[in-house]
Amino acid sequence: xxxxxSPSLLKLLANAERLPDKVAIIAGDExxxxxxxxxxxxxxxxxxxxxxxxxxxxxxxxxxxxxHYVYMxxxxxxxxxxxxxxxxxxxxxxxxxxxxxxxxxxxxxGCAEGVQEHDITEILHTTGTTSKPKSVCLSHFNIYxxxxxxxxxxxxxxxxxEVVVMPVCHAFGCRRLTLTLxxxxxxxxxxxxxxxxxxxxxxxxxxxxTWGMAPAAWAYVRKISGTRISxxxxxxxxxEFGTAAMPMAGKKEVVELLPNTRICHNYGLTESNRSAxxxxxxxxxxxxxxxxxxxxxxxxxINGEICVHGNQTMECYLDPEDNAVAFVDGFFRTGDCGYxxxxxxxxxxxxxxxxxxxxxxxxxxxxxxxxxCNFGVGDCICTSxxxxxxxxxxxxxxxxxxxxxxxxxIDENMKKLHAQEIYKCPTVYEWIDEIPVNSLGKxxxxxxxxx
Amino acid sequence: xKYLSEIKEIVAGILQIPVExxxxxxxxxxxxxxxSLRNLVILSTLEEHFEIxxxxxxxxxxxxxxxxxxxxxxxx
Numbered sequence: 001x002x003x004x005x006s007p008s009l010l011k012l013l014a015n016a017e018r019l020p021d022k023v024a025i026i027a028g029d030e031x032x033x034x035x036x037x038x039x040x041x042x043x044x045x046x047x048x049x050x051x052x053x054x055x056x057x058x059x060x061x062x063x064x065x066x067x068h069y070v071y072m073x074x075x076x077x078x079x080x081x082x083x084x085x086x087x088x089x090x091x092x093x094x095x096x097x098x099x100x101x102x103x104x105x106x107x108x109x110g111c112a113e114g115v116q117e118h119d120i121t122e123i124l125h126t127t128g129t130t131s132k133p134k135s136v137c138l139s140h141f142n143i144y145x146x147x148x149x150x151x152x153x154x155x156x157x158x159x160x161x162e163v164v165v166m167p168v169c170h171a172f173g174c175r176r177l178t179l180t181l182x183x184x185x186x187x188x189x190x191x192x193x194x195x196x197x198x199x200x201x202x203x204x205x206x207x208x209x210t211w212g213m214a215p216a217a218w219a220y221v222r223k224i225s226g227t228r229i230s231x232x233x234x235x236x237x238x239x240e241f242g243t244a245a246m247p248m249a250g251k252k253e254v255v256e257l258l259p260n261t262r263i264c265h266n267y268g269l270t271e272s273n274r275s276a277x278x279x280x281x282x283x284x285x286x287x288x289x290x291x292x293x294x295x296x297x298x299x300x301x302i303n304g305e306i307c308v309h310g311n312q313t314m315e316c317y318l319d320p321e322d323n324a325v326a327f328v329d330g331f332f333r334t335g336d337c338g339y340x341x342x343x344x345x346x347x348x349x350x351x352x353x354x355x356x357x358x359x360x361x362x363x364x365x366x367x368x369x370x371x372x373c374n375f376g377v378g379d380c381i382c383t384s385x386x387x388x389x390x391x392x393x394x395x396x397x398x399x400x401x402x403x404x405x406x407x408x409x410i411d412e413n414m415k416k417l418h419a420q421e422i423y424k425c426p427t428v429y430e431w432i433d434e435i436p437v438n439s440l441g442k443x444x445x446x447x448x449x450x451x
Numbered sequence: 452x453k454y455l456s457e458i459k460e461i462v463a464g465i466l467q468i469p470v471e472x473x474x475x476x477x478x479x480x481x482x483x484x485x486x487s488l489r490n491l492v493i494l495s496t497l498e499e500h501f502e503i504x505x506x507x508x509x510x511x512x513x514x515x516x517x518x519x520x521x522x523x524x525x526x527x
Contacts, residue, residue: 193487195480197514220487225511359488389495419467423488
Protein backbone atom coordinates (compact mmCIF):
# COMPACT_ATOMS: atom_id res chain seq x y z
CA UNK A 1 0.00 0.00 0.00
CA UNK A 2 1.25 3.50 -0.85
CA UNK A 3 2.50 5.53 2.13
CA UNK A 4 1.98 2.58 4.49
CA UNK A 5 5.03 3.77 6.45
CA SER A 6 3.51 7.20 7.08
CA PRO A 7 0.17 7.42 8.87
CA SER A 8 0.45 11.21 8.44
CA LEU A 9 0.48 11.00 4.63
CA LEU A 10 -2.38 8.48 4.70
CA LYS A 11 -4.44 10.93 6.75
CA LEU A 12 -3.75 13.79 4.35
CA LEU A 13 -4.65 11.63 1.37
CA ALA A 14 -7.89 10.59 3.06
CA ASN A 15 -8.71 14.23 3.85
CA ALA A 16 -8.13 15.22 0.22
CA GLU A 17 -10.65 12.58 -0.86
CA ARG A 18 -13.15 13.15 1.93
CA LEU A 19 -12.98 16.95 2.30
CA PRO A 20 -11.59 18.20 -1.05
CA ASP A 21 -13.12 21.68 -0.87
CA LYS A 22 -12.59 22.32 2.82
CA VAL A 23 -10.06 25.03 3.64
CA ALA A 24 -6.93 23.48 5.15
CA ILE A 25 -4.65 26.51 5.41
CA ILE A 26 -5.24 30.26 5.56
CA ALA A 27 -2.17 32.49 5.34
CA GLY A 28 -2.84 36.17 4.74
CA ASP A 29 -4.98 36.35 1.58
CA GLU A 30 -4.09 32.83 0.51
CA UNK A 31 -6.40 29.90 1.17
CA UNK A 32 -5.60 26.28 0.33
CA UNK A 33 -8.19 23.51 0.39
CA UNK A 34 -7.44 19.86 1.20
CA UNK A 35 -7.51 18.78 -2.44
CA UNK A 36 -4.95 21.45 -3.41
CA UNK A 37 -2.88 20.78 -0.31
CA UNK A 38 -2.39 17.15 -1.28
CA UNK A 39 -1.78 18.04 -4.94
CA UNK A 40 0.81 20.67 -4.03
CA UNK A 41 2.58 18.30 -1.62
CA UNK A 42 2.94 15.85 -4.51
CA UNK A 43 4.18 18.67 -6.79
CA UNK A 44 6.79 19.59 -4.20
CA UNK A 45 7.82 15.91 -4.07
CA UNK A 46 8.40 16.01 -7.82
CA UNK A 47 10.48 19.18 -7.45
CA UNK A 48 12.65 17.47 -4.84
CA UNK A 49 12.95 14.35 -6.98
CA UNK A 50 13.91 16.36 -10.06
CA UNK A 51 16.55 18.16 -8.00
CA UNK A 52 18.19 14.86 -7.17
CA UNK A 53 17.07 14.20 -3.62
CA UNK A 54 17.03 10.51 -2.77
CA UNK A 55 15.75 8.40 0.12
CA UNK A 56 17.49 9.20 3.43
CA UNK A 57 18.98 12.47 2.09
CA UNK A 58 18.80 15.37 4.52
CA UNK A 59 16.97 18.58 3.56
CA UNK A 60 17.05 21.69 5.73
CA UNK A 61 13.71 23.49 5.51
CA UNK A 62 13.18 27.08 6.53
CA UNK A 63 10.13 26.64 8.78
CA UNK A 64 8.17 29.68 7.61
CA UNK A 65 4.51 29.80 8.37
CA UNK A 66 3.55 29.80 4.71
CA UNK A 67 1.73 27.14 2.64
CA HIS A 68 4.80 26.30 0.51
CA TYR A 69 6.66 25.25 3.66
CA VAL A 70 3.83 22.84 4.51
CA TYR A 71 4.05 21.36 0.98
CA MET A 72 7.78 20.78 1.35
CA UNK A 73 7.42 19.44 4.89
CA UNK A 74 5.14 16.60 3.80
CA UNK A 75 6.76 16.18 0.35
CA UNK A 76 9.99 15.04 1.98
CA UNK A 77 8.03 12.17 3.53
CA UNK A 78 6.80 10.97 0.14
CA UNK A 79 10.42 10.56 -0.97
CA UNK A 80 11.64 9.12 2.34
CA UNK A 81 13.89 12.12 2.95
CA UNK A 82 14.86 13.49 6.35
CA UNK A 83 13.83 17.09 6.89
CA UNK A 84 15.62 19.25 9.37
CA UNK A 85 13.63 22.26 10.55
CA UNK A 86 15.40 25.60 10.80
CA UNK A 87 14.22 28.74 12.54
CA UNK A 88 13.49 31.38 9.86
CA UNK A 89 15.30 33.91 12.09
CA UNK A 90 18.51 31.86 12.14
CA UNK A 91 21.41 32.06 9.72
CA UNK A 92 21.14 28.36 8.89
CA UNK A 93 21.47 27.61 5.20
CA UNK A 94 18.16 26.18 4.02
CA UNK A 95 16.72 24.66 0.85
CA UNK A 96 16.12 27.41 -1.72
CA UNK A 97 13.28 27.11 -4.20
CA UNK A 98 10.98 29.23 -6.29
CA UNK A 99 7.41 28.55 -5.21
CA UNK A 100 6.06 29.01 -8.76
CA UNK A 101 8.64 26.52 -9.99
CA UNK A 102 7.48 24.01 -7.40
CA UNK A 103 3.83 24.50 -8.26
CA UNK A 104 4.46 24.13 -11.98
CA UNK A 105 5.72 20.55 -11.45
CA UNK A 106 3.50 17.56 -12.21
CA UNK A 107 2.25 15.76 -9.09
CA UNK A 108 4.54 12.93 -7.97
CA UNK A 109 3.13 9.46 -8.55
CA GLY A 110 3.76 6.87 -5.86
CA CYS A 111 6.32 7.15 -3.11
CA ALA A 112 9.83 6.04 -2.21
CA GLU A 113 10.29 2.29 -1.96
CA GLY A 114 11.35 0.43 1.14
CA VAL A 115 10.68 3.20 3.67
CA GLN A 116 9.72 1.88 7.10
CA GLU A 117 7.54 3.41 9.79
CA HIS A 118 10.49 3.71 12.16
CA ASP A 119 12.78 5.37 9.63
CA ILE A 120 13.87 8.88 10.58
CA THR A 121 11.93 11.64 8.81
CA GLU A 122 12.47 14.67 11.02
CA ILE A 123 15.36 16.31 12.85
CA LEU A 124 14.56 18.98 15.43
CA HIS A 125 17.10 20.96 17.37
CA THR A 126 16.82 21.40 21.12
CA THR A 127 18.00 24.51 22.88
CA GLY A 128 20.10 22.15 25.02
CA THR A 129 21.03 22.33 28.65
CA THR A 130 24.64 22.89 27.70
CA SER A 131 26.09 25.12 25.04
CA LYS A 132 25.71 22.33 22.49
CA PRO A 133 22.11 21.93 21.35
CA LYS A 134 21.17 18.37 20.47
CA SER A 135 19.63 17.08 17.26
CA VAL A 136 16.59 14.91 17.86
CA CYS A 137 15.69 12.21 15.31
CA LEU A 138 11.99 11.42 14.93
CA SER A 139 10.46 8.70 12.79
CA HIS A 140 7.27 8.71 10.70
CA PHE A 141 5.74 6.73 13.56
CA ASN A 142 6.89 9.24 16.21
CA ILE A 143 5.55 12.36 14.55
CA TYR A 144 2.18 10.80 13.80
CA UNK A 145 1.72 9.63 17.37
CA UNK A 146 2.97 12.93 18.80
CA UNK A 147 0.20 14.67 16.88
CA UNK A 148 -2.45 12.02 17.55
CA UNK A 149 -1.81 11.77 21.29
CA UNK A 150 -2.04 15.54 21.61
CA UNK A 151 -5.13 15.77 19.46
CA UNK A 152 -6.92 13.05 21.42
CA UNK A 153 -6.14 14.65 24.76
CA UNK A 154 -7.14 18.20 23.83
CA UNK A 155 -10.14 16.83 21.90
CA UNK A 156 -9.44 18.50 18.59
CA UNK A 157 -11.63 17.56 15.60
CA UNK A 158 -12.27 18.51 12.00
CA UNK A 159 -14.67 21.31 12.92
CA UNK A 160 -11.93 23.22 14.70
CA UNK A 161 -10.18 26.32 13.40
CA GLU A 162 -6.67 26.62 14.79
CA VAL A 163 -4.63 29.79 14.77
CA VAL A 164 -0.99 28.67 14.51
CA VAL A 165 1.15 31.37 16.08
CA MET A 166 4.00 29.50 17.78
CA PRO A 167 7.12 28.89 15.68
CA VAL A 168 6.76 25.72 13.60
CA CYS A 169 10.49 24.92 13.69
CA HIS A 170 10.01 23.56 17.22
CA ALA A 171 7.97 20.56 18.34
CA PHE A 172 5.20 22.58 20.00
CA GLY A 173 4.11 24.68 17.01
CA CYS A 174 5.00 21.99 14.51
CA ARG A 175 2.69 19.48 16.15
CA ARG A 176 -0.16 22.00 16.49
CA LEU A 177 -0.03 22.55 12.73
CA THR A 178 0.26 18.83 11.97
CA LEU A 179 -2.57 17.70 14.21
CA THR A 180 -4.87 20.32 12.70
CA LEU A 181 -4.18 19.15 9.15
CA UNK A 182 -4.33 15.44 9.99
CA UNK A 183 -7.77 16.01 11.55
CA UNK A 184 -9.11 17.84 8.50
CA UNK A 185 -9.52 21.05 10.50
CA UNK A 186 -8.44 24.52 9.35
CA UNK A 187 -5.11 26.16 10.24
CA UNK A 188 -4.79 29.94 10.14
CA UNK A 189 -1.10 30.86 10.06
CA UNK A 190 0.11 34.04 11.81
CA UNK A 191 3.77 35.11 11.85
CA UNK A 192 3.98 35.65 15.63
CA UNK A 193 2.17 37.04 18.69
CA UNK A 194 3.63 40.56 18.40
CA UNK A 195 0.50 42.22 17.04
CA UNK A 196 -2.17 41.12 19.49
CA UNK A 197 -4.71 43.29 17.68
CA UNK A 198 -4.17 41.07 14.62
CA UNK A 199 -4.54 37.93 16.73
CA UNK A 200 -7.85 39.10 18.18
CA UNK A 201 -9.10 40.16 14.73
CA UNK A 202 -8.14 36.72 13.39
CA UNK A 203 -9.99 34.95 16.21
CA UNK A 204 -13.05 37.03 15.37
CA UNK A 205 -12.84 36.82 11.56
CA UNK A 206 -12.22 33.07 11.19
CA UNK A 207 -14.13 31.99 14.27
CA UNK A 208 -10.97 30.44 15.72
CA UNK A 209 -11.67 27.66 18.22
CA THR A 210 -8.23 26.37 19.22
CA TRP A 211 -4.55 27.24 19.55
CA GLY A 212 -1.34 26.51 21.39
CA MET A 213 0.83 28.99 23.22
CA ALA A 214 3.64 29.35 25.71
CA PRO A 215 2.88 30.87 29.14
CA ALA A 216 5.09 33.81 28.15
CA ALA A 217 2.87 34.40 25.11
CA TRP A 218 -0.21 34.31 27.33
CA ALA A 219 1.39 36.87 29.66
CA TYR A 220 2.17 38.99 26.61
CA VAL A 221 -1.35 38.73 25.19
CA ARG A 222 -2.81 39.64 28.59
CA LYS A 223 -0.44 42.58 29.00
CA ILE A 224 -1.21 43.98 25.56
CA SER A 225 -4.93 43.22 25.33
CA GLY A 226 -6.16 43.16 28.93
CA THR A 227 -9.21 40.90 29.23
CA ARG A 228 -10.42 41.24 25.62
CA ILE A 229 -9.88 37.50 25.05
CA SER A 230 -12.77 36.67 27.39
CA UNK A 231 -15.18 37.99 24.74
CA UNK A 232 -14.57 34.64 22.98
CA UNK A 233 -15.14 32.42 26.01
CA UNK A 234 -17.99 30.56 24.32
CA UNK A 235 -16.12 30.24 21.03
CA UNK A 236 -12.70 28.94 22.08
CA UNK A 237 -12.93 25.17 22.59
CA UNK A 238 -9.42 24.51 23.78
CA UNK A 239 -6.02 26.05 24.38
CA GLU A 240 -2.85 24.04 24.83
CA PHE A 241 -0.01 25.52 26.85
CA GLY A 242 3.52 24.24 26.59
CA THR A 243 7.28 24.92 26.57
CA ALA A 244 7.39 26.11 30.20
CA ALA A 245 5.47 25.98 33.46
CA MET A 246 2.63 28.41 34.16
CA PRO A 247 2.58 30.11 37.57
CA MET A 248 -0.43 29.04 39.66
CA ALA A 249 -1.96 32.54 39.51
CA GLY A 250 -1.74 32.37 35.72
CA LYS A 251 -3.54 29.02 35.61
CA LYS A 252 -6.39 30.36 37.71
CA GLU A 253 -6.61 33.52 35.64
CA VAL A 254 -6.93 31.59 32.36
CA VAL A 255 -9.79 29.53 33.78
CA GLU A 256 -11.52 32.64 35.11
CA LEU A 257 -11.31 34.39 31.74
CA LEU A 258 -12.20 31.28 29.71
CA PRO A 259 -14.36 29.17 32.04
CA ASN A 260 -15.89 27.07 29.24
CA THR A 261 -12.63 26.31 27.44
CA ARG A 262 -10.65 23.11 27.84
CA ILE A 263 -7.26 24.41 29.01
CA CYS A 264 -4.52 21.81 28.67
CA HIS A 265 -0.90 22.14 29.67
CA ASN A 266 1.60 19.72 28.26
CA TYR A 267 4.77 18.42 29.76
CA GLY A 268 7.38 17.24 27.36
CA LEU A 269 10.70 17.78 25.70
CA THR A 270 11.56 17.79 22.02
CA GLU A 271 12.91 14.27 22.58
CA SER A 272 9.82 12.89 24.26
CA ASN A 273 7.21 15.17 22.67
CA ARG A 274 4.10 15.74 24.76
CA SER A 275 4.38 13.11 27.47
CA ALA A 276 1.96 14.25 30.16
CA UNK A 277 -0.97 16.67 30.26
CA UNK A 278 -3.00 18.43 32.93
CA UNK A 279 -6.36 20.13 32.33
CA UNK A 280 -6.74 23.36 34.29
CA UNK A 281 -10.26 22.51 35.50
CA UNK A 282 -8.69 19.62 37.43
CA UNK A 283 -8.14 22.12 40.23
CA UNK A 284 -7.19 19.49 42.82
CA UNK A 285 -4.02 18.58 40.90
CA UNK A 286 -2.91 21.85 39.38
CA UNK A 287 0.45 21.55 41.09
CA UNK A 288 1.17 18.45 39.05
CA UNK A 289 2.03 18.03 35.38
CA UNK A 290 -0.91 15.61 35.09
CA UNK A 291 -0.82 12.04 33.92
CA UNK A 292 0.67 10.34 30.84
CA UNK A 293 -0.98 11.87 27.78
CA UNK A 294 -2.17 8.53 26.35
CA UNK A 295 -2.29 4.81 27.01
CA UNK A 296 0.69 4.28 24.72
CA UNK A 297 2.85 6.52 26.94
CA UNK A 298 4.42 5.25 30.13
CA UNK A 299 6.16 7.47 32.66
CA UNK A 300 8.36 6.06 35.41
CA UNK A 301 10.53 7.62 38.05
CA ILE A 302 13.95 5.96 37.87
CA ASN A 303 16.49 7.04 40.47
CA GLY A 304 14.38 10.10 41.16
CA GLU A 305 14.33 11.16 37.52
CA ILE A 306 11.22 11.36 35.29
CA CYS A 307 11.68 8.93 32.39
CA VAL A 308 9.35 8.48 29.41
CA HIS A 309 8.59 5.71 26.97
CA GLY A 310 5.96 5.87 24.27
CA ASN A 311 5.06 5.93 20.58
CA GLN A 312 6.01 9.59 20.42
CA THR A 313 9.45 9.25 22.07
CA MET A 314 12.33 9.96 19.68
CA GLU A 315 14.21 7.14 18.02
CA CYS A 316 17.62 8.59 18.96
CA TYR A 317 19.88 11.64 18.91
CA LEU A 318 21.77 12.31 15.71
CA ASP A 319 25.11 12.35 17.50
CA PRO A 320 25.84 8.84 18.88
CA GLU A 321 27.73 10.41 21.78
CA ASP A 322 24.51 12.04 22.99
CA ASN A 323 22.74 8.66 23.03
CA ALA A 324 25.08 7.09 25.55
CA VAL A 325 23.26 8.51 28.58
CA ALA A 326 19.92 9.45 27.00
CA PHE A 327 18.02 6.28 27.88
CA VAL A 328 17.69 4.01 30.88
CA ASP A 329 15.88 0.64 30.53
CA GLY A 330 14.51 1.88 27.19
CA PHE A 331 13.03 4.99 28.83
CA PHE A 332 14.12 8.48 27.81
CA ARG A 333 15.67 10.45 30.67
CA THR A 334 14.07 13.89 30.87
CA GLY A 335 16.57 15.34 33.34
CA ASP A 336 13.68 16.43 35.56
CA CYS A 337 13.26 15.13 39.07
CA GLY A 338 9.88 14.17 40.45
CA TYR A 339 7.50 11.58 41.84
CA UNK A 340 4.20 9.92 40.96
CA UNK A 341 1.33 10.08 43.46
CA UNK A 342 -0.93 7.14 44.34
CA UNK A 343 -3.56 8.61 42.03
CA UNK A 344 -1.05 8.54 39.18
CA UNK A 345 -0.40 12.29 38.97
CA UNK A 346 3.18 13.31 38.27
CA UNK A 347 4.84 16.03 40.30
CA UNK A 348 8.09 17.78 39.44
CA UNK A 349 10.36 18.51 42.37
CA UNK A 350 13.24 20.08 40.53
CA UNK A 351 14.55 20.71 37.10
CA UNK A 352 17.94 19.51 36.09
CA UNK A 353 17.76 22.19 33.45
CA UNK A 354 18.65 25.75 34.20
CA UNK A 355 17.33 27.51 31.13
CA UNK A 356 16.48 31.19 31.46
CA UNK A 357 13.13 32.11 29.94
CA UNK A 358 13.51 35.58 28.42
CA UNK A 359 10.02 36.58 27.24
CA UNK A 360 9.47 33.01 26.01
CA UNK A 361 12.91 32.52 24.45
CA UNK A 362 14.94 29.84 26.21
CA UNK A 363 18.48 30.95 26.87
CA UNK A 364 21.19 28.57 28.04
CA UNK A 365 23.27 30.22 30.79
CA UNK A 366 26.23 28.10 29.67
CA UNK A 367 26.03 29.57 26.18
CA UNK A 368 26.00 33.15 27.48
CA UNK A 369 28.91 32.37 29.83
CA UNK A 370 30.92 31.14 26.85
CA UNK A 371 30.02 34.26 24.86
CA UNK A 372 31.31 36.45 27.68
CA CYS A 373 34.48 34.41 28.20
CA ASN A 374 35.18 34.59 24.45
CA PHE A 375 36.21 38.22 24.72
CA GLY A 376 38.65 38.06 27.51
CA VAL A 377 36.84 37.21 30.72
CA GLY A 378 38.47 34.47 32.78
CA ASP A 379 35.26 33.09 34.23
CA CYS A 380 31.68 34.06 34.95
CA ILE A 381 28.35 32.51 35.90
CA CYS A 382 24.93 33.45 34.53
CA THR A 383 21.55 33.11 36.20
CA SER A 384 18.07 34.53 35.75
CA UNK A 385 16.97 37.90 37.01
CA UNK A 386 13.30 38.91 37.37
CA UNK A 387 12.12 41.51 34.85
CA UNK A 388 8.79 43.38 34.70
CA UNK A 389 8.17 43.13 30.96
CA UNK A 390 10.11 40.00 29.98
CA UNK A 391 9.52 37.81 33.02
CA UNK A 392 13.18 36.87 33.27
CA UNK A 393 16.43 38.13 31.80
CA UNK A 394 20.05 37.01 32.08
CA UNK A 395 22.18 38.22 34.96
CA UNK A 396 25.94 37.76 34.70
CA UNK A 397 28.33 37.47 37.62
CA UNK A 398 31.88 38.18 36.45
CA UNK A 399 34.77 36.68 38.41
CA UNK A 400 36.62 39.58 39.97
CA UNK A 401 40.23 39.84 38.87
CA UNK A 402 39.73 37.54 35.86
CA UNK A 403 39.52 40.35 33.31
CA UNK A 404 40.80 43.82 32.63
CA UNK A 405 37.45 44.83 31.13
CA UNK A 406 34.94 46.86 33.11
CA UNK A 407 31.35 45.64 33.46
CA UNK A 408 30.28 48.43 31.08
CA UNK A 409 32.77 47.24 28.46
CA ILE A 410 31.56 43.67 28.75
CA ASP A 411 28.00 44.91 28.31
CA GLU A 412 28.98 46.94 25.24
CA ASN A 413 30.82 43.99 23.69
CA MET A 414 27.88 41.68 24.22
CA LYS A 415 25.40 44.11 22.70
CA LYS A 416 27.67 44.75 19.73
CA LEU A 417 28.59 41.16 18.99
CA HIS A 418 25.23 39.59 19.71
CA ALA A 419 22.81 42.28 18.52
CA GLN A 420 20.83 39.68 16.55
CA GLU A 421 20.20 37.74 19.74
CA ILE A 422 19.67 40.67 22.06
CA TYR A 423 17.61 38.53 24.43
CA LYS A 424 20.79 36.60 25.27
CA CYS A 425 22.57 39.75 26.47
CA PRO A 426 22.53 40.09 30.25
CA THR A 427 20.62 43.07 31.60
CA VAL A 428 22.43 43.00 34.94
CA TYR A 429 26.16 42.58 35.63
CA GLU A 430 27.82 42.11 38.98
CA TRP A 431 31.30 41.18 40.19
CA ILE A 432 31.66 37.96 42.16
CA ASP A 433 34.65 36.89 44.27
CA GLU A 434 34.19 33.17 43.76
CA ILE A 435 32.15 31.09 41.28
CA PRO A 436 30.04 28.61 43.27
CA VAL A 437 30.76 25.04 42.13
CA ASN A 438 29.89 21.60 43.52
CA SER A 439 32.33 18.82 44.35
CA LEU A 440 32.43 17.80 40.69
CA GLY A 441 33.31 21.32 39.66
CA LYS A 442 29.89 22.01 38.09
CA UNK A 443 28.70 25.58 38.40
CA UNK A 444 25.92 25.96 40.96
CA UNK A 445 23.63 28.57 39.40
CA UNK A 446 20.75 27.89 41.75
CA UNK A 447 22.94 28.89 44.68
CA UNK A 448 22.78 32.43 43.29
CA UNK A 449 19.06 32.62 42.49
CA UNK A 450 17.51 30.30 45.02
CA UNK A 451 15.71 28.66 42.07
CA UNK B 452 6.19 65.51 16.18
CA LYS B 453 8.67 66.31 18.89
CA TYR B 454 9.85 62.77 19.68
CA LEU B 455 9.29 60.89 16.42
CA SER B 456 12.88 60.77 15.17
CA GLU B 457 14.18 59.79 18.62
CA ILE B 458 11.61 56.98 18.82
CA LYS B 459 12.49 55.83 15.30
CA GLU B 460 16.15 55.57 16.27
CA ILE B 461 15.36 53.51 19.36
CA VAL B 462 12.94 51.17 17.57
CA ALA B 463 15.24 50.68 14.54
CA GLY B 464 18.14 49.97 16.90
CA ILE B 465 16.20 47.26 18.73
CA LEU B 466 14.92 45.75 15.47
CA GLN B 467 18.44 45.87 13.98
CA ILE B 468 17.27 47.58 10.79
CA PRO B 469 18.44 50.85 9.19
CA VAL B 470 16.38 53.75 10.54
CA GLU B 471 15.53 54.95 7.02
CA UNK B 472 13.97 51.54 6.34
CA UNK B 473 11.52 51.91 9.20
CA UNK B 474 8.12 53.08 7.89
CA UNK B 475 6.43 54.83 10.82
CA UNK B 476 2.98 53.85 9.58
CA UNK B 477 3.77 50.20 8.82
CA UNK B 478 2.00 47.69 11.03
CA UNK B 479 4.41 45.84 13.33
CA UNK B 480 3.67 42.49 11.65
CA UNK B 481 4.91 43.97 8.35
CA UNK B 482 8.18 45.21 9.86
CA UNK B 483 11.20 42.90 9.82
CA UNK B 484 12.21 41.45 13.21
CA UNK B 485 9.29 43.00 15.10
CA UNK B 486 8.24 39.99 17.17
CA SER B 487 6.60 39.88 20.60
CA LEU B 488 9.90 39.71 22.47
CA ARG B 489 11.31 42.75 20.68
CA ASN B 490 7.97 44.51 21.13
CA LEU B 491 8.34 44.11 24.90
CA VAL B 492 11.92 45.39 24.69
CA ILE B 493 10.68 48.39 22.64
CA LEU B 494 7.92 49.19 25.14
CA SER B 495 10.16 48.89 28.19
CA THR B 496 13.02 50.84 26.56
CA LEU B 497 10.67 53.67 25.58
CA GLU B 498 9.13 53.73 29.05
CA GLU B 499 12.56 54.00 30.60
CA HIS B 500 13.91 56.50 28.07
CA PHE B 501 10.97 58.91 28.24
CA GLU B 502 10.22 58.21 31.93
CA ILE B 503 6.62 57.32 31.21
CA UNK B 504 4.36 54.34 31.71
CA UNK B 505 2.04 53.20 28.93
CA UNK B 506 -1.47 52.77 30.39
CA UNK B 507 -2.66 49.14 30.08
CA UNK B 508 -5.72 50.17 28.09
CA UNK B 509 -3.66 51.94 25.43
CA UNK B 510 -0.96 49.34 24.70
CA UNK B 511 -3.36 47.29 22.53
CA UNK B 512 -3.45 50.05 19.92
CA UNK B 513 0.31 50.67 19.79
CA UNK B 514 0.88 48.68 16.62
CA UNK B 515 3.21 51.01 14.71
CA UNK B 516 5.84 53.69 15.33
CA UNK B 517 3.43 56.54 14.68
CA UNK B 518 1.04 55.22 17.33
CA UNK B 519 3.94 54.95 19.80
CA UNK B 520 4.94 58.55 19.05
CA UNK B 521 1.37 59.84 19.46
CA UNK B 522 1.05 58.00 22.76
CA UNK B 523 4.35 59.30 24.13
CA UNK B 524 3.41 62.84 23.05
CA UNK B 525 0.16 62.44 24.99
CA UNK B 526 1.90 61.14 28.11
CA UNK B 527 4.70 63.71 28.24
